[in-house]
Amino acid sequence: MSKSILIKDTYILNPLSPSKVEVFKSSILIEKGVIAGIGDYDYADIVIDGKGKVTLPAFVNCHTHIPMTLFRGVVEGLETMDWLKVVWRIEENLTSNDIYWGALLGCIEQALTGIGVFIDMYFMEDIVAKAATDVGLNIVVSEGIIDINDPSRGEEKIKQTVKYARELPLKYNGKVKVMFAPHSLYGTHRRTLETIAQLSKEFGLKVHIHVAESLRELDFVRRNYGTTPIRALDRLGLLNERTVCAHSFYVDEGEIDLIGRRKASVAHAPVVIMKHGLKEAPVVEYIEKGVLVGLATDGPGSNNNLDFLEEMKVAALLYSYESKNPQKLTVQTVIWMATKAGYDITGFKGGLVREGYPATLTILNFRKPHLTPLHNIPSHIVYAAKGEDVDTLIVNGELIVEKGKLRKVDVEKAMDKVNELYRDLLGRSGFKPRLNGAPVEVKCKQTYM
Ligand SMILES: [Zn+2]
Incomplete structure (x- = not known):
């Protein structure tokens, strides 16, 4: 039996819509993984002081x-496609042990920054699911399919995804969901994409794909599909309410409209956009078309951390800077992207602090110099708070982070393991770590794929 939790006298923030949040003061009672009530309560097995x-x-x-x-x-300082080429080379040497410990450390980092749910795209996603649930997070797994030169690999990965969809949600008691993950139009064979479109419809499984993320991708798609990436997805039958488009910033007005009409979603990762010198996504324009836009860190190999408070701030800064209009992307919208939109995209119920909703909550400690004076809470969250201000994380009524510390896993051990494993991985790939620079210094030719 899970213990009841009372969060006493806390400010509660609800993202009601892209343009509206409500903030009020009350107490939250959690029983059997669910918010049992909001109001005046005094007793529970665990009481968290919510003051400040x-x-x-x-x-x-x-x-x-x-x-x-x-x-x-x-791998630093390379254009997206060149960056990928080096990464794919190292990835060939990954073991299941690497995947587990790398994922565990990433899940620890996510939990400490208040992330309770995430969508992952990688290899050996059953192992990633184990790492996520060991930490206590909810996860959507999606086994990345890169088979542009060998579609038989894609067939195997499709079977694996279908197997995951049958087994993992049951095995992990609803804490794991599954999506298809063709890597991209340039990384996944057309035949595989067509099969996925069919199976997604048949099984009702969502599809998670990188799309419209680089100029070289645009060129590849023009040569191979005779159109732009979003339109190519649509022709393949892969643009609909089950599609989660990662990035999607190289789009024209017609494509923004098309994504809206097809009711696809977008995952927006602003830090990576800036780091790789790419292009701001038309976030506000998407939302105006009714598109669910969720926030994302992308991988720690390119971000390079998973601080979601930082991601929120960068989302707001980037849009204001690019649009030269500080009023268009509001803090309310950014909070909605970081929370409610994400639940709707993943299919996990949540995103509101309301009676009957799963108790998947983050508590920020505002008793900090940089969050004082305590007022205008939405602005403080987006512009002033940091990942380390996360005091508590509760997922499905289970206490995962308490007073800024993980409860279920040994953080020191995970760091030691990753320090050891990354050296071996680089060694197997022919690289050596250095303290004063990136181990991989590759001069890639600017050739098209
Ligand atoms: Zn990505």
Whole structure:
């Protein structure tokens, strides 16, 4: 039996819509994994003092490659496609042990920054699911399919995804969901994409794909599909309410409209956009078309951390800077992207602190110099708070982070393991770690794929 939890006298923030949040003061009673009531309560098995704290739905990271903590700082300063080529070369040497410990460390980092739910795209996703649930997070697994040169590999991965969909949600008691993950139009064979379109419809499984994320991708798609990436997805039958488009910033007005009409979702990762020198996504324009836009860190190999508060701030800054209009992307919208939109994209119920909703909550400690004076809570969350301000994370009524500390896993051990494993991985790939620079210094030719 799970213990009851009372969060006493806390500020509660609810993202009601992209343009509206409500904030009020009350207490939250949690029983059997669910918010049992909001009001005046005094007793529970565990009582959390909510004074000076803000409780809101736990954050949802809508696109990452979580085992890539092993790649943090490994490949730097390359254009997306060149970056990928080096990463794919190292990935060939990954073992299941690497994947587990890399994912565990990434899940630890996510939990400490208030992320309760995330969508992952990587290999050996059953192992990633284990790491996520060991930490206590909810996860959507999606086994990445890269088979542009060998579609028989894609067939295997499709079977694996279908097997995961049958087994993992049951095995992990609803804490794991499954999506198809063709990597991209340039990484996945057309035949595989067509099969996935068919099976997604048949099984009702969502599809998670990188799309419209680089100029070289646009060129590849023009040459191979005779159109733009979003339109190519649509022709393949892969643009609909089951599609989660990662990135999607190289789009024209017609494509923004098309994504809206097809009711597809977008995962927006602003830090990576800035780091790789890419292009701001038309976030506000998407939302105006009714598109669910969730926030994402992308992988720790390219971000390079998973601080969701930082991601929120960068989302707001990037849009204001690019649009030269500080009023268009509001803090209310950013909070909605980081929470409610993410739940709706993943299919996990949540995103509101309401009676009957799953108790998947983040509590921020506002008793900090940089969060004082305590007022205008939405602005403080987006512009002033940091990941380390996360005091508590509760997922499905289970206490995962308490007073800024993980409860279920040994953080020291995970760091030691990753420090050991990344050296071996680099060694197997022919690279050596250095303290004063990236181990991988590759001069890639600017050739098209
Ligand atoms: Zn990605």
